[in-house]
Amino acid sequence: MGRMTPPELPVPAEASPRAGGFATRTPEKLCVEGVSLRFGGIRALDDVSFTVAPGSLHALIGPNGAGKSSCFNVISGLYRANAGRVRLGETDLTGLAPHKLAGLGVGRSFQNAALSAGSTVLDNVMLGRHALTRGGFLAAGLRLPWTVRAERRHAERAREICAFLGLDAVVDAPVGALPYGVVKRVDLARALAVEPVLLLLDEPAAGMNAAETAELAGTISGIRAELGISILLVEHDMGLVMGIADRVTVLDFGRRIADGTPAQVQADPDVIKAYLGTEAA
Ligand SMILES: Nc1ncnc2c1ncn2[C@@H]1O[C@H](COP(=O)(O)OP(=O)(O)OP(=O)(O)O)[C@@H](O)[C@H]1O
Numbered sequence: 491m492g493r494m495t496p497p498e499l500p501v502p503a504e505a506s507p508r509a510g511g512f513a514t515r516t517p518e519k520l521c522v523e524g525v526s527l528r529f530g531g532i533r534a535l536d537d538v539s540f541t542v543a544p545g546s547l548h549a550l551i552g553p554n555g556a557g558k559s560s561c562f563n564v565i566s567g568l569y570r571a572n573a574g575r576v577r578l579g580e581t582d583l584t585g586l587a588p589h590k591l592a593g594l595g596v597g598r599s600f601q602n603a604a605l606s607a608g609s610t611v612l613d614n615v616m617l618g619r620h621a622l623t624r625g626g627f628l629a630a631g632l633r634l635p636w637t638v639r640a641e642r643r644h645a646e647r648a649r650e651i652c653a654f655l656g657l658d659a660v661v662d663a664p665v666g667a668l669p670y671g672v673v674k675r676v677d678l679a680r681a682l683a684v685e686p687v688l689l690l691l692d693e694p695a696a697g698m699n700a701a702e703t704a705e706l707a708g709t710i711s712g713i714r715a716e717l718g719i720s721i722l723l724v725e726h727d728m729g730l731v732m733g734i735a736d737r738v739t740v741l742d743f744g745r746r747i748a749d750g751t752p753a754q755v756q757a758d759p760d761v762i763k764a765y766l767g768t769e770a771a
Pocket residue numbers: 529532533534552553554555556557558559560561726
């Protein structure tokens with residue numbers, strides 16, 4: 491894993507030919523407050539609350555059908571909650587569309603990496619930077635000098651992000667030709683390309699073997715350590731979570747049943763019952 495500078499935001503570099511740089515942003519607290527979500531008669535989430543501390547690695551876990559994906563989709567703007575709020579610092583994220591969140595510093599991964607298989611790694615990562623470009627396609631199409639400069643800066647930063655995630659050797663390769671574990675890292679790079687202060691990861695270890703999962707754990711810890719951003723990790727794999735999370739929230743049947751350090755939740759009788767119950771089923 492390479493080195494990378496903390497999250498950056500283009501200060502209207504594209505809007506002004508003179509403004510050249512990027513400004514840093516600091517992570518803020520994510521508050522999920524009393525969120526409920528129903529699908530017909532099913533209560534997918536029932537009054538769920540938890541807080542992701544700034545700069546922490548927070549895991550949301552639970553057995554099958556516990557409501558993890560539903561919660562992730564409410565936070566990332568894909569589902570609209572029936573009740574409750576989601577706030578990032580002072581900003582109310584409740585009900586905001588996913589593309590608006592990127593502009594507010596929320597990056598997300600996808601369970602089935604939504605990448606363009608025919609495009610190169612770099613082009614896929616550059617797509618993640620569209621939330622930061624202000625000139626738009628028209629300005630880019632006209633090749634105005636400042637848009638050319640901005641595009642070059644974005645490409646440099648995209649390469650830096652790829653190098654940070656150990657993708658330098660494949661940066662010009664088509665995504666479709668890469669092994670699964672590497673594709674998942676490209677998806678992470680695309681999520682980091684929006685310069686997030688909060689990174690939402692949806693079951694990143696799904697479909698990975700033990701070696702790939704161990705490598706991913708190192709990558710996620712490295713992102714937090716190097717960039718100091720907050721990470722919310724929704725995960726089924728208890729092993730991955732317990733090794734790297736600062737704090738863990740556990741859901742079962744749509745309700746929060748525990749919230750604490752990995753050691754605290756691992757020893758919690760309700761958590762043990764929830765996981766043993768599913769294994770026995
Ligand atoms: N789109 C949907 N329509 C109807 N019911 C849904 C939908 N999505 C989820 N549910 C239901 O909501 C509950 C919570 O599901 P959810 O997928 O959020 O759980 P999960 O913890 O992510 O499970 P898994 O680990 O299996 O992915 C389940 O009972 C599920 O069947």
